[in-house]
Amino acid sequence: MLFWQILIDGFAISSLYALGATGFALIFGVSGVLNLSHGALMVAAVVAAWAAGNDLHVGPYAGALIGVAVGFVASMITYFLIVRPLQQSRKIREEEKEIFILTATLLWGIMLQELIAYFYTNNAKTVAPIVEGVVRIVGVRTPANEIFTAVVCWLVIGILWLLVNRTRAGKAVLAASMNPRGVTLLGVELSQVYIAVWAIYGVLVGVAGVLLGMFLGVSSYSVGPLTASAFSIVVLGGLGSVSGALIAAYVVGYLETLTAYLISPAYRTIPALLLLVAVMYISPRGLLGRR
Amino acid sequence: MADKNAHLEVSGLTKRFGGLVAVKDMAFSIEAGKILGLIGPNGSGKSTVMKLIMGIERPDAGSVRINGTEVAGWPSHRIARLGAGIVFQHSRPLHRQTVLENIKLALLPDKLTRLLADPETDTKARAIAARVGLSAVLGRRPATLPFADLRKIEIAKAIARDPQVLLIDEPFAGLTSKETAAFSDLICELRDDGRAVLLVDHNVKSVARLVDRVLAMYVGERIAEGTADEVMRNETVRRVYLGGSIETAARPESSFRDVTTPFLEVKNVSVHYGKAQALDDVSIHVHAGEFVSVVGLNGAGKTTLFNTISGFLPYAGDIRREGASLRGFTAATIARKGIVQCPEGRELFVDMTVRENLDLGGQHLSPAEGAQQIAWLFDLFPILRDRQKQAAGTLSGGEQQMLTIARALMMKPKLLILDEPTLGLAPVILEQLSKALERLRQTTPITVLLGEQNVTFALPHADRVYVLEHARIVWEGEPARFAADVGTGYL
């Protein structure tokens, strides 16, 4: 019984991690940016959805949409106000840009966290789920919401996969992640590719955030751990490899679930961190890394 | 002062980068007080040989003996302390430090405990600066200095290290003749101290006066060794550099319709890379349907010229397409305007299949047009049809080059720019490529701008030839006259 419970819970949380990590990996692969404000963007989306329900009294669907929209807007702000000016800055030497961008996104993430805490306190918030009720799977009582979460995550990942692998624009984005100069030579404006990628990222982060809010709830304290788990997963899977990130997401998700059930929920993040440390010592390029 | 026993001996030196063999079985020796010139075109592996000797790269096989001690596989700092020094091709000073501090650094021992500055270091550093001619700028930072001074800093660092074996990479690139003479003298002085010197360059002519012996390299292997004269007259070397007899099939300039306003016009264009002048008042033009070759050695400026036309670099001067200026347009826009480049690095999407690479080239076409274009290209390059499901990264060098050209052709370009397509390719592949270009030239109205150092490849298809040397156009004319006017002095 416990086994099935772990299997199902683990699957749901892993799917959520997979969605978030895919976005994180996408931004790194194409734009070359490790967005350390990732967690903050997710939490912003959740809080927006919650606020919409709480203050504006809209239904769960509308609330979710507002959350996703906020995630999108926050992502665009991150790109246009912070990442792009730094990438194009003449005052910073090329070799140092990566570090400045890392620091700036970290700063921005904490700023958002403080802002959220200020306006909405740091209490945990859950968003009214779209799907309610309980279902029995293999004898385990599971909130229908969990199934909904896993389904939506995979739907979105599937759509993303189709976009990237089957559409022209998508293939251009994929190509840009392999060789930016190559796509420029073929007449594709990189600046447009970047905007498209950050826009997609914004939607991904918004959806992941809202789903997380419906499933477990978040608070402004979740910002750090969310960013940390996203980059742990992406590093484990190999920076730049989206398929690696997907696999790693399930490894981390199940590690956390197993720990929470078998040892204690307080320790849930530790095994994943230990695994990350081990991987960094042994093979810093992760399990399937390309860079 | 160097030991009379200064000696560098290399044998069986081999280095692979993935599937590519960069250096194969390299062997030579240099005695005290002698200079060996290592010559080869870009991609021949000569810089890799230097890095292997200095420990910046680890050899996969072979031996490197410095003064009798085997150092292959040692980290570079140990090799440096044993008595080797390197002057890199591109100046790499510490930008936040003054000239004096840069030289002092080279004088310091590798100790953690040096907390107080030694006045002797200061004196020595100043003396070295005086020797190379940097006394006036000791307090300045590298960003404020002219190109030649940066090279002087590199030589000063080498002198400070007092190495017994000195490796110098392309010493005269970017220098005026006066500066070159001064550097030559310095190198001779260092040699006369009793050091063993390895000079690496792509051009025998520029180092002929300095070297005692020359070793020529091509695609990672040695192809000739002897005195400078002997090597320049060597059959294999001439074939590799100049090619054999050259047949030309030029069409006169007047036969092109757009005589008054050529399709592409480059007027008085100058480009700077930091301090170095990469292009100096360059003017060329290309008529619609014409095949123009720009011939020049490494570092002459071909790639800079092409990147400037394609919109990647800022420039002074005028570049026009059918009379309209291209200034201000992004590189992607210029590509969409029909000026498509196949760069030296090919820039393929290595993890994607051949077919996917081609499709990306044709993304601006309708599906029907695209299919038609691909069919035509498979006819032109049949090997690509056979390999269409393979990942581009698994193709051989020649196949990758064909894919690069095919992908560019998918864009239906008005002007196709080819930058050194023959780089690192075996002669057999060059034949195939040459035939494909010939077909292209005969069956389509395409305009081609080709940049090459391999004259055998560049001349047969060309209607007109430019010669680019040290950032300047030094010759323009018909291919037939090229051999007569320029040929012998080229090597």
Added chain:
Amino acid sequence: MGSLSTTRVLLIGLVAVALASFLPLGVSGYILGLLTIAYYFGVFAMAWDLLFGFAGEVNFGPTFLIGTGAYTAGILDNLYQPPIWICVAAGALAAVAGGVVLALPALRVRGPYFGLTTLVAVLMLQNFVVVDASLTGGEIGLTVPDVITISDAKNYEIALWFMAISGAILFALSRSPVGLILQASGQDAVQAGALGFNVTKHKLTAFVISAFFSGLAGALLVFYLGSASVGTFIDITVGVQIIIAVVIGGRRTILGAVLGAIFIIAMSEALRPVGDLANFIVFAMALFVVLTFPNGFFGLLTRSKETS
């Protein structure tokens, strides 16, 4: 500042510190307390600048080293109550050990991986502290039975002179031949190797020195505050504050770090009426600095000299 000789800068610094040591005569205990914290923070920042500005390694988790030093000292005092100086020494040594453990994987990797490694280190320490609550006080924090002194003035003087001496050492180091080698190791490792310098050895040394001062300052701070908690010593936010203190003050100047530290602490205090938004505003300022004058205040001052 690059054109002023080391001795001259040290003399100016000495004068400034001497003047500052007279502050307790006329200034309230509240401000003294603020400055005390700022001075310790200044040492954190200077230690960070040594590692980043010179060895070229961006450490996103300076609080790993600080926290290790602080908690070791605090836990030791709680368990055995040895004299304070032994706890502090133990803290510094623990931080050095931590620095070596961190350096080993970190130095083998490049670029973003290094920063990530340091971030992971902080998270691990944070997890360990929270989980092992019986030893460390968990999320609530640790209180230590001893403090160095209760007097505001004495604490101030101790902090001031500790910062002054640390600063003098670190600054002199940065200007010394060893400092030059460190800079070369950070700017161009290949060139440094070709000039005969064992880059790994030098970067490891920079790590150890940075760890030593971070841990020492952290341990001393515990005995000033009388307590330690995740929020004051380990949290990523604190690490970020250190980084922006250095960026605002001016990277690679060592002394700029102190200015930046004082600025950050003063700003946070000045913005206290705004409540929780204070941090936000300080970080927004830092972001502004990063985007507009990334070389910090010292960078602005010396810029005219660079372009001549």
